[in-house]
Amino acid sequence: MVTVTEALDIISAVVKATREQRNCPLEQALDHVLAESIYSPINMPPFQQSAMDGYALSMHESLNYRVVGEVAAGSSNNPSLKPGEAVRIFTGAPVPDSANSIVIQEKVTRKDEVLVLDDAPQEGANIRPVGEQLSKGDVVLAAGTRLSPASLGLLAGVGVSAVPVYKKPRVAIVVTGDELKAAGEELSRGQIYESNGLMLSVALKDKAYVDTFVLKAEDKLDTLTKTLEKAFEAAEVVLVSGGISVGDYDFVNEALSHLGVKTHFYKVKQKPGKPLLFGTNDQQMVFALPGNPASALNCFYVYVHLALKLREGDAEARISFRQATITADFNKKGDRAQFLKAKIGANNTVEILNGQASSMLQSFAVADALVYMEEDMGFVAKNTSVRYLKID
Numbered sequence: 001m002v003t004v005t006e007a008l009d010i011i012s013a014v015v016k017a018t019r020e021q022r023n024c025p026l027e028q029a030l031d032h033v034l035a036e037s038i039y040s041p042i043n044m045p046p047f048q049q050s051a052m053d054g055y056a057l058s059m060h061e062s063l064n065y066r067v068v069g070e071v072a073a074g075s076s077n078n079p080s081l082k083p084g085e086a087v088r089i090f091t092g093a094p095v096p097d098s099a100n101s102i103v104i105q106e107k108v109t110r111k112d113e114v115l116v117l118d119d120a121p122q123e124g125a126n127i128r129p130v131g132e133q134l135s136k137g138d139v140v141l142a143a144g145t146r147l148s149p150a151s152l153g154l155l156a157g158v159g160v161s162a163v164p165v166y167k168k169p170r171v172a173i174v175v176t177g178d179e180l181k182a183a184g185e186e187l188s189r190g191q192i193y194e195s196n197g198l199m200l201s202v203a204l205k206d207k208a209y210v211d212t213f214v215l216k217a218e219d220k221l222d223t224l225t226k227t228l229e230k231a232f233e234a235a236e237v238v239l240v241s242g243g244i245s246v247g248d249y250d251f252v253n254e255a256l257s258h259l260g261v262k263t264h265f266y267k268v269k270q271k272p273g274k275p276l277l278f279g280t281n282d283q284q285m286v287f288a289l290p291g292n293p294a295s296a297l298n299c300f301y302v303y304v305h306l307a308l309k310l311r312e313g314d315a316e317a318r319i320s321f322r323q324a325t326i327t328a329d330f331n332k333k334g335d336r337a338q339f340l341k342a343k344i345g346a347n348n349t350v351e352i353l354n355g356q357a358s359s360m361l362q363s364f365a366v367a368d369a370l371v372y373m374e375e376d377m378g379f380v381a382k383n384t385s386v387r388y389l390k391i392d
């Protein structure tokens, strides 16, 4: 048995980054880690750009100007203005080379071709210079950046359509349990609907691990071993659900050792999710998660996601707890650390929800945080600052 901290440290020490690259279209690159720095192929903006709707001027002494034309966004028009001349211009339009200021339309009076400014214009006002954001050859994003919608927008804006990213592994989910039935089937006495397969695969997809598949295994050592073998043949990461506890039909641990898996830890001093196993064999890694749905998902957020990020090549990956005060007293019993489904509130508070049993997902379904109570904590008074993991 290891503590939560020990388990996290073991994962960080054991999981080696594969840093396998692939060229990925931007549409699929969300939440991937950039494998190489990207340099801008263009200046951004590529031309002197109007920041406002108004008039581009060739400045002179008087406040009176003559309007001699128009430049709209997308126009390649480059009229040559003499001092005292102006063109109507719109946001995003190329500013004529001969213009040196833009006045916004709210600050002028126009009658036909005659334009009268309210105030003296400022040189360079409302003109975005060439390369204001990025010059050609500048680093747009550095290697190691995890790609967000904004970073993908930035790349698209410099005309990049695909980037080298670290490959995400294929993940097999093996659900065990002779009591499990698929939705749509009649439940006989003793049977329940299987939910961890779906839940874990969408949790993976939510983190952009889209290459997943689910296998069902029986609670029998020989067939379970065969199913696990199939999973290891087809995937780089295997998540097992159930069968890792100490019951007479819990064969996962034994099956994994038959397959040559090296166990790095088995059992974590935590609630929920005590019977958690982490192992590796050569290039692959496996987590055997408890079958209780809330335990399985809790272990996914705390351990599996971290391990996946480290494996992918995210050097920054670590579990990052935030701090908030709890809205009511909480009495932690026992000497195991606890992860509690909670809801983040106003003024940096978290409310620990009712229904913390590991078999229940109702509280998890509305939670956006897992409050982490360390092993040695006991009674925790209202308004005490605690650590939590944000679920996002």
Ligand code: AMP
Binding pocket: 175, 176, 177, 179, 180, 192, 193, 194, 195, 196, 197, 241, 242, 243, 244, 245, 247, 289, 290, 291, 292, 293
């Ligand atoms: P186990 O870890 O196999 O002892 O299972 C613990 C509890 O979780 C039992 O009540 C199981 O019926 C339930 N359980 C196991 N696997 C699943 C699953 N895939 N979907 C829903 N419940 C499950």
Ligand code: MG
Binding pocket: 176, 177, 178, 219, 242, 243, 291
């Ligand atoms: Mg079971």
